Amino acid sequence: MEVSDFLNSISASMLRKPFSDSKILSNTILGLPFLELAAVCVNLTLVVLFLFVVSVRKICVCEGRIRINKENGTSTTTINGNNVIDGEVVIGSMFKFSVFSCFYVLFVQVVVLGFDGVSLISNGADGKHVNWFLLCVPAAQGLAWFVLSFSALQCKLKVSHKFPFILRVWWLLSFVICLCNFYVDVRGLYVEGFKYLSTRVVANFAVTPALAFLSVAAIRGVTGIEVCVDLDAQEPLLVEEETGCLKVTPYKDAGIFSLATLSWLNPLLSIGAKRPLELKDIPLVAPKDRAKTSYKILNTNWERLKAENPSKQPSLAWAILKSFWKEAAVNAIFAGLNTLVAYVGPYMISYFVDYLGGIETFPHEGYVLAGIFFAAKLVETLTTRQWYLGVDILGMHVRSALTAMVYRKGLRLSSSAKQSHTSGEIVNYMAVDVQRVGDYSWYLHDMWMLPMQIILALLILYKSVGIAALATLIATVISIVVTVPVARIQENYQDKLMAAKDERMRKTSESLRNMRILKLQAWEDS
Structure with a gap:
């Protein structure tokens, strides 16, 4: 009888454990502050969306991969829809700082995850139940920034001139949530003092400058990666004149911030401030x-x-x-x-x-x-x-x-x-x-x-x-009516001016044509 009671108690505890764990998980997640809950939801949603987009792209890329042309011993690679032959990739400072900021935030989140894990283990060493679900916030942040860091680094392998749209939206949302957390934390420190400090508060203060830079990079959208094409093999033997710049104007791929502030003109203006502009400095017009x-x-x-x-x-x-x-x-x-x-x-x-x-x-x-x-x-x-x-x-x-x-x-x-x-x-x-x-x-x-x-x-x-505004309306109508005959007179004079210009061009062309005949026939003396 005791054995059966023991087995019944074990089976009942095993049946109750999943329900108790789910209850603990729901209470832990729903008990989070609103901003932390929003950060978890945004990061996990964007991780799933990013993985879905990557999988769809992989399926599409499987049908048409990059081909290597080995007939003439040169490699042709397709980058952003253009064929680049013997290209040299130049990495700008914007891309380097963006990748560094991503890995810096990832490092901070990993440190927070490890510190909170060690704290939970040490607090649960006395036999109490360890609530591992408290690590959901730093775990979600670490997973998100792991995906973000290596996605930003992949732009170098793809030689992308722009960061992916999902990546930019992700950075902007992270910065907005960080600013909200920053305001709440500053207010909490002002009210409660240093008792309010925690690993989350310190981590939020530490990553704020990096997220601010990433938000600027997201608004600009440009990675700073350029491809310099070696045209020595394509140069003609006889060069009659100096060729112009082969680079298309930055206005073609300018982002919203660059268009609003006209900052896409900065590279050309900086060159003009150092020396007089030449033909090779002026970029080509967009197609x-x-x-x-x-x-x-x-x-x-x-x-x-x-x-x-x-x-x-x-x-x-x-x-x-x-x-x-x-x-x-x-x-x-x-x-x-x-x-x-x-x-x-x-x-x-x-x-x-x-x-x-x-x-x-x-x-x-x-x-x-x-x-x-x-x-x-x-x-x-x-x-x-x-x-x-x-x-x-x-x-x-x-x-x-x-x-x-x-x-x-x-x-x-x-x-x-x-x-x-x-x-x-x-x-x-x-x-x-x-x-x-x-x-x-x-x-x-x-x-x-x-x-x-x-x-x-x-x-x-x-x-x-x-009601005195009616006087202004009457004066406006009178001024418009008075300008109508003046505009007609100006139109007549404009027609006469255009006719005079046509006559001038006709006589000029006739004179030049007759001068050419006199010169070719050597009839000046006659």
Whole structure:
């Protein structure tokens, strides 16, 4: 009877143990602070997601591996879609510091894991049950940073010009959680003193500078790894002139932070500060910004419009709009946002004056007003730079496409057509008319920005002076009506100016052509 009771007790304890362990695990995990629980969830989720992405990529790579061409004794490797022959990989300081920061954080997490494990063992040496689930936080952190460190190191093997997107998001989330923990820890130390110190607090303080650097690297996205191609074997025997730079502009692969601050220009500006720029220092234009690409897009839309209605001459303005409407839409977003934030200052100036006069609507109103003014001015500055840059790029695309179309049409003109369109007029089309059309990108958004500016200004005036704002509206309408005849007169003078330029180019071309005949025939004395 005693043996059966003993067996029954053993079986009951074995059945209860899994349930007790799961209960301990759930109580331990759910009892964690919110930030530590968020760190565990984020790290484990991203580890699973990263392993899934890696496995999918491995399956895709199995179908087409990198091939080595041994026919001529040279190796051709595909890197980021480009074939590199006898390339030398140059590792930048950004990549070195990023990998060092990852392994530094990994080392700190491993030290914390070991220290907490030793503490648990020493505290459980008196026979009490050791709760190993308390190590879930440092274990999850160590696993995550193990994957992060070797994933960053793998960018060197793949010769990646950019860090993977998942890696960058991971770094940013880790830095945000670290900042939240930093604030909570500083507050706890201020309230409780050194009693609040623990291995987690010390580790969080230790890894904050490294995570801050990794967040900057994540925003930039560029690894700093470059491939220098040896072109000695491809050089011609006779070099007529000095070749330009073979490197494409950094604007092509610039990140959000680099585009917002225009820091992609820093390498070129640093070279220009040291010495005068040469042709080899100027990088190549990105393929999407070249004249060949713009011409193909515009010519395709032009031919499509001609095919839709062969009996009618298609509209060149409509073809340009269909070709470059995406760039115009992006510029419209920056222009509209710039217009809105430009009126934040005039709208908030009355609240600022009331606050300086001693009227405080809510606590800390001065800080809020100063923050709004600063944020509005910052957004206005950033949108203005992006707007102007986008307008310049849009105008460049339109000018290059139209110039290529006019030049190609000039090559196809018949002899009878050349009688009515001289070479001087064709040169005038490319030098003056195309420039005018390209400059129109600066005034493209005035059609909808001007009414919006008038409405915003009238609303601010109505808020300040009341019904007297109607006088401003009447004055605005009168000034617009008065400028209409002046604009027509300017248009007539512009037409006459263009006709005079055509005549000047025609006579200049005729004079040069006749001078060439006199020189070739040696008729100067006659």
